[in-house]
Amino acid sequence: MFFSKIWFLVVALAAALAFGGALVVPKPGMREINKAKAAGLDRIQHNADLLLRLGAREWLDAATGISQDRKLVEVLEQASDRRGEMDQHKARATDRLLTLTNKLPSDRRPELLIAVDARGKQISRIGPGDVRFKPGVDGIAGYPLVEAVLRGYSRDDTWNIDGKLYLMVGSTVISRGRARYVGGIIIGREINTAYAQRMKGRLGGDLVFFLRGSMVANTITSAALRVLSRQYEVHRKQIARDGRSTALTIGKDDDSHNVILAPLPGEAGHHDAFYAVIGPPTPPMGLAESLRMVGEQDLAWGHYPWLLLGGGLVVILLVGLGLMVMEGDRPAQRFLLQVGELAKGELSRLDDREFSGRFGSMARSVNNALDRAEKRAAPPAKDIGRILGSPAEQGTRPDLRLDPNFSAMPPLASGVSALENLGGGMLDELQLPPARSKDGPPASAAGTIEPEEDATELQPSPPEFDSLPMSKGPAPAGAAASSFGLEPSFGPGAPEEVPSNRKIRIPESELAPPVPVRTLPPLEGEIKELPPLEAKPMADEPEQPEQPPEDEELKTYFEQVYNQFVAVKRQCGENTDNLTLDRFENKLRQNQDNLIERYKCKSVKFQVYIKDGKAAIKATPVKE
Amino acid sequence: MNRIAVLLVVLIATLSVRSSQGAEIKGYIRLSPEFTVTPIFVAPGYWQLPNDVMEVQPPLVDPRSEMVVELNGAGLPNKVLVKPVLRIEDSRFVPRVLPTKPNSKLTITNLDWMGHLLETKTQGTRAKRLGLKESMEYSFDKPGTYNIRCTEVPHLVAEIFVSDAPMVTLPDSTGAFRFPDIPSGSYTLRIWYRGKLAYSDPVAAKGTIRVDVELKKSPAKD
Numbered sequence: 001m002f003f004s005k006i007w008f009l010v011v012a013l014a015a016a017l018a019f020g021g022a023l024v025v026p027k028p029g030m031r032e033i034n035k036a037k038a039a040g041l042d043r044i045q046h047n048a049d050l051l052l053r054l055g056a057r058e059w060l061d062a063a064t065g066i067s068q069d070r071k072l073v074e075v076l077e078q079a080s081d082r083r084g085e086m087d088q089h090k091a092r093a094t095d096r097l098l099t100l101t102n103k104l105p106s107d108r109r110p111e112l113l114i115a116v117d118a119r120g121k122q123i124s125r126i127g128p129g130d131v132r133f134k135p136g137v138d139g140i141a142g143y144p145l146v147e148a149v150l151r152g153y154s155r156d157d158t159w160n161i162d163g164k165l166y167l168m169v170g171s172t173v174i175s176r177g178r179a180r181y182v183g184g185i186i187i188g189r190e191i192n193t194a195y196a197q198r199m200k201g202r203l204g205g206d207l208v209f210f211l212r213g214s215m216v217a218n219t220i221t222s223a224a225l226r227v228l229s230r231q232y233e234v235h236r237k238q239i240a241r242d243g244r245s246t247a248l249t250i251g252k253d254d255d256s257h258n259v260i261l262a263p264l265p266g267e268a269g270h271h272d273a274f275y276a277v278i279g280p281p282t283p284p285m286g287l288a289e290s291l292r293m294v295g296e297q298d299l300a301w302g303h304y305p306w307l308l309l310g311g312g313l314v315v316i317l318l319v320g321l322g323l324m325v326m327e328g329d330r331p332a333q334r335f336l337l338q339v340g341e342l343a344k345g346e347l348s349r350l351d352d353r354e355f356s357g358r359f360g361s362m363a364r365s366v367n368n369a370l371d372r373a374e375k376r377a378a379p380p381a382k383d384i385g386r387i388l389g390s391p392a393e394q395g396t397r398p399d400l401r402l403d404p405n406f407s408a409m410p411p412l413a414s415g416v417s418a419l420e421n422l423g424g425g426m427l428d429e430l431q432l433p434p435a436r437s438k439d440g441p442p443a444s445a446a447g448t449i450e451p452e453e454d455a456t457e458l459q460p461s462p463p464e465f466d467s468l469p470m471s472k473g474p475a476p477a478g479a480a481a482s483s484f485g486l487e488p489s490f491g492p493g494a495p496e497e498v499p500s501n502r503k504i505r506i507p508e509s510e511l512a513p514p515v516p517v518r519t520l521p522p523l524e525g526e527i528k529e530l531p532p533l534e535a536k537p538m539a540d541e542p543e544q545p546e547q548p549p550e551d552e553e554l555k556t557y558f559e560q561v562y563n564q565f566v567a568v569k570r571q572c573g574e575n576t577d578n579l580t581l582d583r584f585e586n587k588l589r590q591n592q593d594n595l596i597e598r599y600k601c602k603s604v605k606f607q608v609y610i611k612d613g614k615a616a617i618k619a620t621p622v623k624e
Numbered sequence: 625m626n627r628i629a630v631l632l633v634v635l636i637a638t639l640s641v642r643s644s645q646g647a648e649i650k651g652y653i654r655l656s657p658e659f660t661v662t663p664i665f666v667a668p669g670y671w672q673l674p675n676d677v678m679e680v681q682p683p684l685v686d687p688r689s690e691m692v693v694e695l696n697g698a699g700l701p702n703k704v705l706v707k708p709v710l711r712i713e714d715s716r717f718v719p720r721v722l723p724t725k726p727n728s729k730l731t732i733t734n735l736d737w738m739g740h741l742l743e744t745k746t747q748g749t750r751a752k753r754l755g756l757k758e759s760m761e762y763s764f765d766k767p768g769t770y771n772i773r774c775t776e777v778p779h780l781v782a783e784i785f786v787s788d789a790p791m792v793t794l795p796d797s798t799g800a801f802r803f804p805d806i807p808s809g810s811y812t813l814r815i816w817y818r819g820k821l822a823y824s825d826p827v828a829a830k831g832t833i834r835v836d837v838e839l840k841k842s843p844a845k846d
Contacts, residue, residue: 052670056670056671057670057671060673129738134737137737139713139714140715141714141715142714142716142777142779143715144667145669146715147683150681150684152674152675152680152681153674153680154671154672154673154674154675155671155673156669156670158669160776160778171675172675174675174678181678181681265667265669265670266668267667267778267779268778269667270667270778271778
């Protein structure tokens with residue numbers, strides 16, 4: 001399930017990244033839109049600057065035209081020379097100025113007209129201040145515009161007159177003889193709302209003009225515009241450096257605007273005269289807004305990567321399903337199959353090596369449970385001794401072998417025990433390594449005989465004791481595990497080999513601790529030579545002794561078994577010197593008693609057979 | 625006889641006094657082409673085009689008349705050789721630069737055709753209204769350069785140069801200046817322009833001497 005989980009995490013991470021990307025993606029777009037709007041507003045401001053500049057030039061040309069009027073030149077020549085009455089000069093100059101300006105369209109007539117002599121003294125003034133000046137006396141030469149005009153320049157400026165903003169232009173008046181400057185013509189246009197509206201009509205954007213913190217002209221009304229003078233103060237350095245501010249957002253919600261502030265040139269600039277171009281704000285652009293703006297064209301087949309999206313989705317699903325099948329379904333099926341076989345008795349244990357992850361843990365847990373149940377049900381290891389005889393006899397019988405494949409009868413195996421290679425040597429001591437199934441966990445004791453449910457029907461071949469290594473020292477658990485096991489047999493004939501694919505191997509760490517070595521008492525009596533009996537290999541049907549007799553017949557039965565055993569041993573070329581009838585009989589009797597007591601059976605049937613070229617005996621409980 | 629005696633005494637005393645001072649410095653300032661004139665008020669518009677008929681005239685106010693000349697040294701009388709009076713006429717201050725001494729009063733008289741609201745940073749933030757034909761007094765207690773300006777007419781600016789030098793004067797529109805009736809001796813001549821030291825050189829005054837000063841560079845800015 002490792003890769004399934006990893007895949008799930010990968011898909012979840014990809015989904016999270018995709019969602020996060022979807023949330024983030026509109027923001028750069030929003031910035032780009034803001035930039036585009038700012039660029040648009042910047043162009044409007046640039047155009048406004050050009051309009052103001054071109055307007056100043058137009059008015060400059062108009063002032064130049066007026067300054068070349070001969071009647072005006074004559075009046076100013078006389079005024080500069082202090083010839084004649086100033087009031088007359090004023091009247092003549094005023095009349096001429098009005099005549100000239102009245103020729104202009106009404107919306108282009110200047111609001112302020114001033115004629116000055118060569119010293120900058122006002123000769124005529126039409127507009128603000130015209131009632132209080134004294135012609136020929138009150139001069140305005142201190143104005144930079146007037147000073148420049150008196151020196152021979154034509155220039156423009158901005159003035160603050162009584163809190164109103166004026167765009168001023170002036171042009172030099174040259175004497176008729178073109179020998180000297182005799183004064184200048186100063187023209188002013190008030191920047192009011194009408195002026196701003198005319199500019200808006202040419203710009204396509206709203207305009208607001210400020211002077212000394214007060215709005216003097218505007219094409220838009222908004223409470224948010226009140227902050228512009230403060231914004232101008234805040235961005236004063238930037239505006240002075242760059243000629244304008246960056247695009248600013250003022251106001252909130254429906255009353256928000258994007259603005260760019262730009263200074264007005266000239267003298268009024270020292271009174272914080274500036275203008276602002278105003279554009280609509282950028283609407284908020286998040287994921288939801290972006291999705292709402294998606295149209296059919298955006299999802300058209302040629303405009304949207306449906307194939308890539310669908311293919312990617314299919315690949316993701318296939319990979320996920322494949323991983324689930326590989327790591328989930330198939331192990332579960334195998335697990336269920338083995339559990340089914342285990343329930344049917346076809347398996348003694350689950351092969352937990354085939355499983356990894358949780359299925360491996362489940363298999364090991366099942367096996368552990370089986371082992372515990374087996375431990376509780378298994379007879380103590382001394383039963384082997386009972387079967388094989390006294391420890392002394394076993395110690396003197398080096399040829400006594402237990403089937404290395406035998407350890408303990410699994411719960412599902414038939415309740416049959418086997419004696420094999422029961423030789424005549426005496427065992428000094430019997431060392432029983434920790435018994436275990438061939439590939440399974442250690443059994444509680446070797447030679448344990450487990451009963452069948454129905455021995456009469458099964459007629460099983462007993463597990464075989466064969467070539468059990470005997471030594472005086474404790475055997476290593478691993479070696480014992482590999483050389484000692486149980487192979488149950490279910491057929492009436494020779495014991496069947498358990499299919500190799502059903503053998504279970506248990507890791508060393510899961511083996512039970514070694515069973516303590518038990519010293520068996522020496523065998524008593526002598527081995528009596530018996531006439532040889534012919535024994536058939538187990539491949540054939542072994543010669544079956546008669547049914548266990550009662551009392552006296554039992555002894556005869558044991559003798560028959562003994563004779564058969566000795567005969568088979570000899571036939572196999574084994575030594576029978578240490579094999580005696582009494583001890584053999586005692587062992588069979590003890591074995592029989594144990595089996596009867598344990599499995600509540602009526603009798604025990606012993607069979608002699610040859611396995612791997614050696615004589616062996618198997619015991620089968622008989623219930624009927 | 626008595627009258628003749630008195631006249632003789634006065635004549636002798638006068639001659640003795642003049643002989644004890646007996647020096648006068650006459651100077652002249654010339655501006656080299658490298659010298660940059662800094663207008664006291666700058667407010668360019670969009671356009672400033674010369675006419676194509678006549679040559680453009682120089683500024684109406686010569687920049688040399690806006691320089692302050694100091695004479696430093698021991699034994700000099702402590703006085704300013706310029707009247708401490710500023711006039712407002714034709715929408716400008718005359719003179720535009722006025723030297724004065726610390727704690728000396730100067731008078732501003734409005735001879736313009738409109739009232740003005742004057743302010744200076746050192747006199748507090750409140751501006752003072754100066755109506756037609758009215759006058760008001762200012763004084764500055766520390767040496768330095770101060771501006772008095774009209775809050776309604778931005779170009780109306782005067783520069784007050786408060787000097788602790790013994791003798792201070794202004795050149796005329798031709799750049800000429802003089803320090804009359806000073807004791808013979810060695811002094812230091814300094815010229816300030818827009819609050820910056822533009823010239824400083826020792827001068828030995830004995831009898832009447834003429835000092836020609838050529839300003840090549842504008843004083844360094846702050």
